[in-house]
Amino acid sequence: MMSAIHFYKYQGTGNDFVIIDNRHGVYNDLTEEQVRKFCDRRFGIGADGLMLLNQQEGYDFGMKYYNADGKEGSMCGNGGRCLVAFARKMGVIKEHMHFLAVDGPHEATLKGGDWVNLKMQDVNGVEMGSLYYYLNTGSPHFVKFTEDVQAVDVYEEGRQIRYNDRFAKEGTNVNFVQNTDNGIFVRTYERGVEDETYSCGTGVTAAALMTATEEKDYVVPVQTLGGALEVRFTKTGERSYTNIWLCGPATLVYEGDIKKGH
Ligand SMILES: N[C@@H](CCC[C@H](N)C(=O)O)C(=O)O
Numbered sequence: 001m002m003s004a005i006h007f008y009k010y011q012g013t014g015n016d017f018v019i020i021d022n023r024h025g026v027y028n029d030l031t032e033e034q035v036r037k038f039c040d041r042r043f044g045i046g047a048d049g050l051m052l053l054n055q056q057e058g059y060d061f062g063m064k065y066y067n068a069d070g071k072e073g074s075m076c077g078n079g080g081r082c083l084v085a086f087a088r089k090m091g092v093i094k095e096h097m098h099f100l101a102v103d104g105p106h107e108a109t110l111k112g113g114d115w116v117n118l119k120m121q122d123v124n125g126v127e128m129g130s131l132y133y134y135l136n137t138g139s140p141h142f143v144k145f146t147e148d149v150q151a152v153d154v155y156e157e158g159r160q161i162r163y164n165d166r167f168a169k170e171g172t173n174v175n176f177v178q179n180t181d182n183g184i185f186v187r188t189y190e191r192g193v194e195d196e197t198y199s200c201g202t203g204v205t206a207a208a209l210m211t212a213t214e215e216k217d218y219v220v221p222v223q224t225l226g227g228a229l230e231v232r233f234t235k236t237g238e239r240s241y242t243n244i245w246l247c248g249p250a251t252l253v254y255e256g257d258i259k260k261g262h
Pocket of ligand 1: 200
């Protein structure tokens with residue numbers, strides 16, 4: 001066993017990830033504690049999550065995603081985009097990639113050095129309350145529109161919803177959304193990080209879908225604390241959506257080695 005692990009640090013609109021090349025299966029047995037330590041911003045590398053690039057039969061690669069709390073997470077949209085950029089760096093030289101994640105198959109295209117368009121799963125069904133929407137875009141998302149998103153205490157309000165009687169056990173991500181002149185501004189409290197992150201891909205996707213009106217096709221510019229994204233989709237029914245693409249930058253920040261048992 002090696003005593004150090006070579007890692008890469010990526011970010012997609014400020015949602016940041018430790019990525020490890022696991023195509024030989026060497027890191028199949030990472031423990032919850034190891035992942036949590038690697039993601040720790042004071043005692044480790046620091047990240048919102050950790051991903052493994054896996055070998056996957058029938059696909060260009062497989063994606064395994066852990067939240068910063070060390071537990072395996074559901075789909076991560078920004079993570080998926082970063083992993084596609086990483087796969088290219090690791091030699092998957094294709095304009096059009098296919099990979100398998102926890103929520104099923106995904107396709108992705110790359111534009112230029114670090115722009116990744118990621119196709120998300122179709123969404124069929126949205127729960128609507130008087131002041132919220134609740135839907136699954138690969139991860140569960142509570143979506144609440146607000147007049148002034150900068151005035152929201154995302155940590156406190158997000159936490160209250162995430163830990164209320166309904167969600168406490170499984171958790172949910174919580175998004176606060178403001179309509180802007182040409183799109184939306186989204187701030188997200190992320191389950192598994194248990195804090196606000198600078199951006200959440202499956203969250204902005206959920207929020208963008210909830211802006212749809214009577215049209216069929218949409219292109220929604222999205223602003224987050226960490227930068228701009230774009231969500232494209234087709235509305236197929238009252239609460240169903242297909243051809244959903246999450247588009248934005250995915251950037252290598254640095255690479256290094258971390259002691260395995262640190
Ligand atoms: N940051 C992610 C969402 C990651 C999953 C989430 N925290 C969960 O497990 O619910 C994204 O970009 O989608």
